[in-house]
Amino acid sequence: MSRKDRDEDPLDAVLRPPNDESPEQAAVREAREAEARRVSASIDADIRAERLARRKKRIVRLLLLGQSESGKSTTLRQFQRLYTPTAFRAERILWRAVIQLNIVRSIRTILDALDPATPASASIRRRRPSAGPASASMLALASPAPPHALPTADITEVDRYASYAYPATGYDSPGVDSDGDVDSDPGSGAEGPAPSHSGGTFRFAPPPVPVPAYSGAVEALRQRLLPLRHVEALLIARLVPAADLDSAPTRLDRGAGVTGGVPLPLPSHSQTDFAGGGEVFVRPGMRWKVLSPREKEKERARSRSRDRGKDEAQEALHTACGAMRALWGDAAVRAVLRKRKIRLEEGPGFFLNDLERVTAPNYLPTDDDVLRARLKTVGVSEYTFEMEVATGRETGTEWRIVDVGGSRSQRATWIPFFDDVDAIIFLAPISGFDQVLSEDRTVNRLEDSVLLWKAVCGNKLLASVDLVLFLNKCDILARKIAAGVKLARYVRSYADRENTFEAVSSYLRTKFMAIHRECSPNPRKFYAFCTSVTDSATTGGIIASVRDMVVRQHLKQSKLL
Numbered sequence: 001m002s003r004k005d006r007d008e009d010p011l012d013a014v015l016r017p018p019n020d021e022s023p024e025q026a027a028v029r030e031a032r033e034a035e036a037r038r039v040s041a042s043i044d045a046d047i048r049a050e051r052l053a054r055r056k057k058r059i060v061r062l063l064l065l066g067q068s069e070s071g072k073s074t075t076l077r078q079f080q081r082l083y084t085p086t087a088f089r090a091e092r093i094l095w096r097a098v099i100q101l102n103i104v105r106s107i108r109t110i111l112d113a114l115d116p117a118t119p120a121s122a123s124i125r126r127r128r129p130s131a132g133p134a135s136a137s138m139l140a141l142a143s144p145a146p147p148h149a150l151p152t153a154d155i156t157e158v159d160r161y162a163s164y165a166y167p168a169t170g171y172d173s174p175g176v177d178s179d180g181d182v183d184s185d186p187g188s189g190a191e192g193p194a195p196s197h198s199g200g201t202f203r204f205a206p207p208p209v210p211v212p213a214y215s216g217a218v219e220a221l222r223q224r225l226l227p228l229r230h231v232e233a234l235l236i237a238r239l240v241p242a243a244d245l246d247s248a249p250t251r252l253d254r255g256a257g258v259t260g261g262v263p264l265p266l267p268s269h270s271q272t273d274f275a276g277g278g279e280v281f282v283r284p285g286m287r288w289k290v291l292s293p294r295e296k297e298k299e300r301a302r303s304r305s306r307d308r309g310k311d312e313a314q315e316a317l318h319t320a321c322g323a324m325r326a327l328w329g330d331a332a333v334r335a336v337l338r339k340r341k342i343r344l345e346e347g348p349g350f351f352l353n354d355l356e357r358v359t360a361p362n363y364l365p366t367d368d369d370v371l372r373a374r375l376k377t378v379g380v381s382e383y384t385f386e387m388e389v390a391t392g393r394e395t396g397t398e399w400r401i402v403d404v405g406g407s408r409s410q411r412a413t414w415i416p417f418f419d420d421v422d423a424i425i426f427l428a429p430i431s432g433f434d435q436v437l438s439e440d441r442t443v444n445r446l447e448d449s450v451l452l453w454k455a456v457c458g459n460k461l462l463a464s465v466d467l468v469l470f471l472n473k474c475d476i477l478a479r480k481i482a483a484g485v486k487l488a489r490y491v492r493s494y495a496d497r498e499n500t501f502e503a504v505s506s507y508l509r510t511k512f513m514a515i516h517r518e519c520s521p522n523p524r525k526f527y528a529f530c531t532s533v534t535d536s537a538t539t540g541g542i543i544a545s546v547r548d549m550v551v552r553q554h555l556k557q558s559k560l561l
């Protein structure tokens with residue numbers, strides 16, 4: 001480096017010794033620097049030794065990445081179901097409260113939709129014109145865009161999605177009702193009215209939503225179900241015990257089958273996120289699954305008998321079952337939901353078609369129910385387990401699966417886990433092509449997945465990590481396509497290709513694979529699967545392939561070391 005360069009290097013300017021340094025001061029400084037070098041070298045040696053020990057002990061580490069609601073925690077539950085089945089079964093009862101909360105939330109969504117005072121939607125925004133090529137840099141992960149920021153990334157490689165973003169439920173398919181009818185509301189069509197410009201955002205006035213008149217019987221149901229709000233509060237209190245509100249932020253959620261973990265730094269979010277209709281979430285340190293044996297027995301007793309262990313929430317839901325079924329089955333109510341573009345059945349944690357079964361007093365969640373339940377993750381958790389002998393798998397390998405919160409504000413917490421990982425499963429829910437992020441209703445879900453995928457593929461820290469791509473929620477994608485929702489309406493370059501599930505999924509798969517090819521710094525192993533991770537029958541085989549691949553990669557790395 002020339003003298004001139006050094007002068008211009010701000011770091012060098014800060015580190016350079018002062019010009020008037022005496023020989024004694026120089027000696028002290030040099031001794032200090034030598035000590036710092038020694039400490040640094042010793043830390044490096046410790047890290048290398050730890051890594052080597054980990055390899056020798058056969059610890060494999062798998063990282064689950066993807067946007068919120070992409071299916072990361074569900075994939076983790078599939079691993080638990082397959083390889084620690086005893087622990088998974090023992091835990092099922094604990095999911096009942098989550099399922100109860102999912103039901104209450106669905107009913108509340110309906111009641112809110114029936115309330116004429118509920119606004120139709122916030123605003124419909126048209127995105128600012130793209131400002132340049134997508135950045136595949138770490139910045140995309142390290143600095144989540146502030147909530148008000150509008151997307152500026154150009155995604156020409158994957159295409160330009162129809163630039164509408166839609167408000168309300170997150171399940172919106174603007175312009176197309178769930179039954180496939182094209183909505184005649186001009187404000188919601190892809191070729192809507194000319195936007196008016198306001199502060200960098202193109203806004204449309206919220207379209208009026210004429211709520212169809214519903215009968216006095218529906219109003220009576222509404223009144224009968226209003227007390228469920230109390231059940232909601234009760235469940236939140238149970239899932240987020242007061243003790244957890246004060247828990248040290250470095251403790252881990254250690255569910256059954258989880259034998260340990262590392263303390264992690266956590267972002268400073270509020271512990272509960274339910275005020276104003278947000279989602280309840282679980283984070284490391286929250287003890288909702290960590291019940292003492294006595295508490296677990298109490299939970300089991302609750303499920304066995306109404307008298308022995310009272311489960312107030314289950315009793316309330318059982319009593320309200322008839323009213324809930326009548327509400328969900330009412331044609332006028334469905335019409336209101338359609339008008340408001342609320343499609344509960346495509347959303348997470350949907351149990352309204354199973355009300356009789358799941359509100360029975362002795363209800364015990366099935367494996368399938370646990371996989372379908374929704375509980376948002378905040379923070380990062382490392383789940384450690386060894387495969388149970390009964391699964392017929394080799395034991396002695398310790399698995400560490402890192403599950404992260406996928407919403408935008410959570411993504412900065414991922415980076416410390418990029419070091420020393422054997423493989424990544426990235427989940428891209430391709431059914432989200434007509435949805436927006438719940439944390440930022442100006443961002444199309446598919447576009448967000450594409451940008452995240454680019455950032456992960458292009459990340460230098462992950463250059464030699466094998467990637468597994470789950471193009472997830474294919475079951476919902478298939479249903480949407482069958483209902484007549486057209487991909488070309490949201491992904492313009494899809495143009496007049498056939499709107500079938502096979503054509504759409506293969507097109508999106510090709511696009512994601514191309515990004516991997518173009519953005520990866522080095523060649524590496526890459527696998528892509530179309531998945532529906534809630535479906536155990538199809539997911540079991542896929543997860544077995546991933547397991548074999550990860551173990552192979554781990555052995556290869558061990559030999560290199």
Ligand SMILES: Nc1nc2c(ncn2[C@@H]2O[C@H](COP(=O)(O)OP(=O)(O)OP(=O)(O)O)[C@@H](O)[C@H]2O)c(=O)[nH]1
Binds near residue numbers: 072350406
């Ligand atoms: N129908 C269907 N539902 C799915 C699929 N994958 C996940 N889900 C459901 O989608 C919801 C969200 O899944 P999660 O696994 O909680 O998502 P996540 O990626 O962990 O989300 P965060 O914790 O917010 O980052 C859950 O209710 C799942 O049951 C799928 O392939 N098909």
Ligand SMILES: [Mg+2]
Binds near residue numbers: 072375403405406
């Ligand atoms: Mg999760």
